[in-house]
Amino acid sequence: MNDLYLIYKNMTRKPLRLFLTCFAIFIAFLIFGAVTSLQYALNSTINLSADNRLVVFNRINFTQSLPLSYYQKAANFEGVKDITHLNWFGGFYQEPSNQIASFAVDPQTYLRVYEEIIIDDQQKQAWFNNRQGALVGEKLAQINGWKVGDRIPISSTIFSHRDGGNTWELVVSGIFRGNTEQYDTRHMVFHYKYFIETQTFGDNWIGWMALTTDDPGLNEKVAKTIDDNFANSQNETDTSTEKAFNKAFIEQIGNIGLIIFSVVFTAFFTILVVVGNTMALAIRERTGEIAVLKTLGFSSPRIFRMVLSESILIALIGGLSGLAAAWMLLEGTKSFFARFLPNLVLDSHIALEALIFMLLLGIITGLLPAFNALRLNIVTAFNRQQ
Amino acid sequence: MGSLIAQIVSVTLMNLGSLRRRLWMSLAMVLASAVVVAILLAFLAMAKGFEETMRGAGSSQIAILMRKSSSSEINSVIQQEQVNLIGESEGITHDSSGPLISPELYVIVDGIKKSTGTEANIPLRGLNKTGMNMRTNMRLVEGRMFTPGTNEMVVGQGVLREFDGFEIGKEVRFGKNLWTVVGVFSTGGNIFESELWADIKIIQSHYNRGNSYQSIRAKLENDGDLGPLKETIEREPRLNLDIQTEQEYFASQGKQLQYIATFGWIISAVMALGALAGALNTMYTSVADRAKEIATLRALGFSNFSAFCGTIAEAMVLAVTGGLLGSLAAFIFFDGLNTSTLGGSFTQVVFSFEMSPDLFLQGAILALVIGFVSGFFPAWRAARMPVIVAFRHAT
Numbered sequence: 001m002n003d004l005y006l007i008y009k010n011m012t013r014k015p016l017r018l019f020l021t022c023f024a025i026f027i028a029f030l031i032f033g034a035v036t037s038l039q040y041a042l043n044s045t046i047n048l049s050a051d052n053r054l055v056v057f058n059r060i061n062f063t064q065s066l067p068l069s070y071y072q073k074a075a076n077f078e079g080v081k082d083i084t085h086l087n088w089f090g091g092f093y094q095e096p097s098n099q100i101a102s103f104a105v106d107p108q109t110y111l112r113v114y115e116e117i118i119i120d121d122q123q124k125q126a127w128f129n130n131r132q133g134a135l136v137g138e139k140l141a142q143i144n145g146w147k148v149g150d151r152i153p154i155s156s157t158i159f160s161h162r163d164g165g166n167t168w169e170l171v172v173s174g175i176f177r178g179n180t181e182q183y184d185t186r187h188m189v190f191h192y193k194y195f196i197e198t199q200t201f202g203d204n205w206i207g208w209m210a211l212t213t214d215d216p217g218l219n220e221k222v223a224k225t226i227d228d229n230f231a232n233s234q235n236e237t238d239t240s241t242e243k244a245f246n247k248a249f250i251e252q253i254g255n256i257g258l259i260i261f262s263v264v265f266t267a268f269f270t271i272l273v274v275v276g277n278t279m280a281l282a283i284r285e286r287t288g289e290i291a292v293l294k295t296l297g298f299s300s301p302r303i304f305r306m307v308l309s310e311s312i313l314i315a316l317i318g319g320l321s322g323l324a325a326a327w328m329l330l331e332g333t334k335s336f337f338a339r340f341l342p343n344l345v346l347d348s349h350i351a352l353e354a355l356i357f358m359l360l361l362g363i364i365t366g367l368l369p370a371f372n373a374l375r376l377n378i379v380t381a382f383n384r385q386q
Numbered sequence: 387m388g389s390l391i392a393q394i395v396s397v398t399l400m401n402l403g404s405l406r407r408r409l410w411m412s413l414a415m416v417l418a419s420a421v422v423v424a425i426l427l428a429f430l431a432m433a434k435g436f437e438e439t440m441r442g443a444g445s446s447q448i449a450i451l452m453r454k455s456s457s458s459e460i461n462s463v464i465q466q467e468q469v470n471l472i473g474e475s476e477g478i479t480h481d482s483s484g485p486l487i488s489p490e491l492y493v494i495v496d497g498i499k500k501s502t503g504t505e506a507n508i509p510l511r512g513l514n515k516t517g518m519n520m521r522t523n524m525r526l527v528e529g530r531m532f533t534p535g536t537n538e539m540v541v542g543q544g545v546l547r548e549f550d551g552f553e554i555g556k557e558v559r560f561g562k563n564l565w566t567v568v569g570v571f572s573t574g575g576n577i578f579e580s581e582l583w584a585d586i587k588i589i590q591s592h593y594n595r596g597n598s599y600q601s602i603r604a605k606l607e608n609d610g611d612l613g614p615l616k617e618t619i620e621r622e623p624r625l626n627l628d629i630q631t632e633q634e635y636f637a638s639q640g641k642q643l644q645y646i647a648t649f650g651w652i653i654s655a656v657m658a659l660g661a662l663a664g665a666l667n668t669m670y671t672s673v674a675d676r677a678k679e680i681a682t683l684r685a686l687g688f689s690n691f692s693a694f695c696g697t698i699a700e701a702m703v704l705a706v707t708g709g710l711l712g713s714l715a716a717f718i719f720f721d722g723l724n725t726s727t728l729g730g731s732f733t734q735v736v737f738s739f740e741m742s743p744d745l746f747l748q749g750a751i752l753a754l755v756i757g758f759v760s761g762f763f764p765a766w767r768a769a770r771m772p773v774i775v776a777f778r779h780a781t
Contacts, residue, residue, distance in 0.1 A: 027660030060561035270421040
């Protein structure tokens with residue numbers, strides 16, 4: 001009769017209780033896995049921005065425009081490697097609810113600044129040469145079922161077309177991928193020239209600029225040069241790293257996210273406390289048996305190990321199955337969430353974190369009863385039982 | 387019949403009296419139920435608070451007009467000519483100075499959020515005198531109204547609460563322009579309190595908007611009756627506008643955080659399953675602990691049913707106690723909690739969590755369900771167990 005067999009027998013003596021305990025742990029880790037992945041997915045855009053990329057917005061707010069002349073001026077500043085400009089188009093496809101992240105950009109410079117975009121050379125040239133051409137992200141194309149060569153009418157919630165209406169006729173010239181799996185390809189870009197000449201809000205204005213510096217170390221200096229240069233002009237600028245900008249943008253959603261996640265994590269820990277209590281109790285019930293084992297000559301450390309392994313085992317059974325369920329849940333709903341949260345994956349980092357919590361749960365709940373077992377005096381134990 | 391009730395009551399009291407023996411398990415069940423209820427309420431209160439902030443803003447007496455398919459004020463553009471055409475339409479209330487219509491501008495500016503110390507979007511609304519007069523629920527809580535033609539503005543209470551540097555007398559710089567805060571207003575806690583208000587002419591000139599606007603508000607002659615205005619829009623091709631009552635507009639914007647309520651229900655439901663597992667454990671322990679008592683009672687002639695009800699009652703008491711504690715905790719921590727998030731117009735909406743009675747009701751239902759289910763199966767076992775077996779097990 002080896003220890004494992006004993007542990008197994010002890011665990012399964014009340015199958016229903018074992019099942020319920022494991023189930024509660026299962027639920028706790030299911031929630032932990034799913035919600036932590038969700039939180040990571042929400043924050044992931046921040047981590048992906050290039051270190052040396054800056055964005056230049058109107059100081060008033062990022063929804064205010066800048067004159068095109070700023071772009072030509074800023075290109076000559078020292079430390080600026082490549083620079084491009086973008087306009088937010090506020091696009092949607094067919095239904096206003098089907099929003100399309102779409103930007104009017106200067107094609108050549110855009111691809112230089114956003115180096116993470118990977119595009120077939122032939123498609124790239126086709127895009128450069130077609131005024132109505134658009135470059136569509138792989139995921140966006142997938143969601144809407146677009147192929148290269150398709151004519152797609154994209155409407156704007158903001159702009160009106162010079163010929164009436166608010167729909168622009170675009171052609172899919174190419175479909176781009178990202179250089180990493182996590183790069184969000186749910187957007188599209190098309191020619192600034194085509195956009196500015198066909199909309200009705202005047203000429204020679206741009207939404208904002210994006211630029212790369214020669215070296216991340218120059219970021220601050222370049223940002224200061226740009227902002228100083230345009231200080232006291234009609235349109236003052238606000239230059240920051242893309243990372244900082246994205247972070248600020250996410251923070252606009254505010255502490256709502258923080259509140260949600262802290263509430264969920266409190267719940268997670270409470271479930272662990274509740275379950276831990278049951279597990280500890282299950283072992284405490286067996287004081288008498290442990291005394292018998294000791295009488296039979298089982299050494300104290302051996303009993304200590306057995307008790308502790310039992311609670312760790314229960315925590316792992318429940319926890320790992322919960323984590324697996326969370327993984328399956330995320331994989332199953334991935335395509336559905338792809339349009340909002342492209343990076344919804346339960347990665348090894350989260351799994352590791354969960355594993356640590358499982359071990360902690362097992363150790364903390366097992367430790368005290370195990371210690372009691374270790375120190376248990378056989379005579380008192382037998383006396384107590386009566 | 388009377389004796390059955392008496393039996394149930396005495397069994398229940400006995401069960402509750404013996405709770406002390408199972409203190410930790412019982413507390414675990416109370417805690418589990420409390421957490422599930424508290425979580426549900428936290429999510430619901432957030433969604434509710436947001437919705438109330440939006441709904442409170444809309445009046446059915448006011449029509450709001452924006453450019454077709456612009457869906458929110460920030461995207462819309464309206465020309466002076468269109469304002470004039472709307473002013474001539476039927477169906478609008480008039481006073482001595484003319485039709486009660488208010489062309490408005492809606493510009494986004496940056497403010498520093500107190501909670502994070504980072505920049506966030508605040509709407510700066512440009513209004514004329516009629517626009518101010520049409521906002522009947524607006525009152526100044528401090529200071530005075532801005533003087534038309536100057537760089538003065540009044541700030542909503544919500545902005546003052548969530549953002550830095552908008553106290554009375556402070557100078558605020560947006561880009562090149564310096565503004566002075568001269569008053570603080572309240573609109574009864576709705577979304578307008580998340581805004582800054584200033585003279586429309588000044589905003590038009592500072593932001594190069596020429597003679598353009600972003601929305602028109604019109605006071606309707608008959609409450610909720612958009613008919614005459616709709617006719618005008620259809621007749622006149624220059625008016626490519628969408629029209630809805632302000633109430634409808636904000637109600638649709640208020641639905642935005644509805645997903646939080648849904649998310650809350652899903653999380654709570656899943657978590658309730660976990661709590662249920664814990665609660666079932668508690669109740670099975672309880673039944674096992676009382677096996678001898680139950681057997682004794684049954685041998686004395688108490689009915690199966692009274693043993694069954696006693697256990698259910700015990701479970702319900704524990705779950706409901708938890709539910710109450712959870713509601714209380716949620717109320718203490720979340721009711722009135724101020725926060726802000728990005729709303730439909732890309733700007734910050736300041737709102738408070740709101741714990742209304744119907745939310746408590748939903749929490750109570752959840753607690754009762756947990757209590758009932760976790761009591762039912764163990765109670766079934768207690769009632770079904772043959773007396774002999776119970777005695778044998780108990781020793």
